[in-house]
Amino acid sequence: MLEVSNLTKVLPNGRKVLDGISFKVKKGEFVGILGPSGAGKSLTMRCLNGLLKPDSGSVVLTDDQGFSSDICQIKKRELRKVRQKIGVIFQGYHLVKRASVLENVMIGRLGQISTFRSLFYGFTDKEAEEAVKALEQVKMDHLSGTTTSGLSGGEMQRVAIARAIFQSPALLLADEPISNLDPSNAKVIMKLIRPLSENIPVVGVFHQPEMTAKYCTRVIAIKDGKIIYDGDPKLTNDQLVEIYGEELHQMEQHEQPILATN
Ligand SMILES: Nc1ncnc2c1ncn2[C@@H]1O[C@H](COP(=O)(O)OP(=O)(O)OP(=O)(O)O)[C@@H](O)[C@H]1O
Numbered sequence: 001m002l003e004v005s006n007l008t009k010v011l012p013n014g015r016k017v018l019d020g021i022s023f024k025v026k027k028g029e030f031v032g033i034l035g036p037s038g039a040g041k042s043l044t045m046r047c048l049n050g051l052l053k054p055d056s057g058s059v060v061l062t063d064d065q066g067f068s069s070d071i072c073q074i075k076k077r078e079l080r081k082v083r084q085k086i087g088v089i090f091q092g093y094h095l096v097k098r099a100s101v102l103e104n105v106m107i108g109r110l111g112q113i114s115t116f117r118s119l120f121y122g123f124t125d126k127e128a129e130e131a132v133k134a135l136e137q138v139k140m141d142h143l144s145g146t147t148t149s150g151l152s153g154g155e156m157q158r159v160a161i162a163r164a165i166f167q168s169p170a171l172l173l174a175d176e177p178i179s180n181l182d183p184s185n186a187k188v189i190m191k192l193i194r195p196l197s198e199n200i201p202v203v204g205v206f207h208q209p210e211m212t213a214k215y216c217t218r219v220i221a222i223k224d225g226k227i228i229y230d231g232d233p234k235l236t237n238d239q240l241v242e243i244y245g246e247e248l249h250q251m252e253q254h255e256q257p258i259l260a261t262n
Pocket residue numbers: 011017035036037038039040041042043044
């Protein structure tokens with residue numbers, strides 16, 4: 001369970017960029033965060049994985065094994081441990097280009113093994129098998145020995161998802177995971193992410209309301225640092241206009257149709 005309470009962040013110039021952000025995400029939920037440019041989506045995500053300390057508020061992560069931690073309160077050393085429980089998929093994939101697909105997956109657990117073992121990618125046969133299974137899950141096992149530099153964007157994101165699966169996280173964060181992909185690859189990635197939420201909470205930032213409507217179980221919209229919508233992923237035209245305002249028309253020109261035509 002992820003419990004975000006009253007996150008507040010004020011810039012030195014006095015502007016409140018996060019203003020009382022609160023929500024809970026349970027296992028079984030795939031929450032898509034939407035909002036116009038500069039709304040506070042990335043700042044919220046950075047608070048969720050401990051990269052940004054809010055001025056006030058808490059981010060409590062608990063798992064089925066009894067682990068519980070407020071990410072906003074802990075010291076750096078503990079934060080490093082807690083972040084091993086948080087899988088992250090990025091817009092830019094964050095893969096090691098010269099390493100093989102399989103090695104990239106194994107990197108997901110480097111923080112969990114001793115420094116000595118990690119120096120030599122010292123994984124056991126069982127761990128290697130698990131990494132291959134993660135690649136099978138995203139249909140990338142046939143490329144496990146190749147370097148990632150020649151892969152397409154969709155393939156790189158599939159490897160990044162396998163890395164997160166292998167990490168066995170208690171929470172998965174997806175930071176604009178489909179922003180660099182064409183619609184058909186974006187669908188593949190959403191279809192791979194969605195079932196992961198059966199075991200852990202999944203939270204992602206998206207710019208594609210048509211995708212969150214189809215694949216997320218819930219949508220949260222942030223505007224001016226506040227949550228202005230939290231509920232059904234299928235948004236009405238009026239709701240989209242309220243969330244995006246002027247920006248909606250720019251999005252319409254670049255993305256698939258968002259507003260219903262009837
Ligand atoms: N380090 C910073 N210094 C000053 N202002 C910042 C800083 N980081 C973020 N902001 C401001 O805070 C607001 C929220 O930023 P954030 O990156 O969360 O927006 P966003 O919703 O992710 O937007 P986008 O969709 O364009 O990425 C923006 O107005 C941004 O300019």
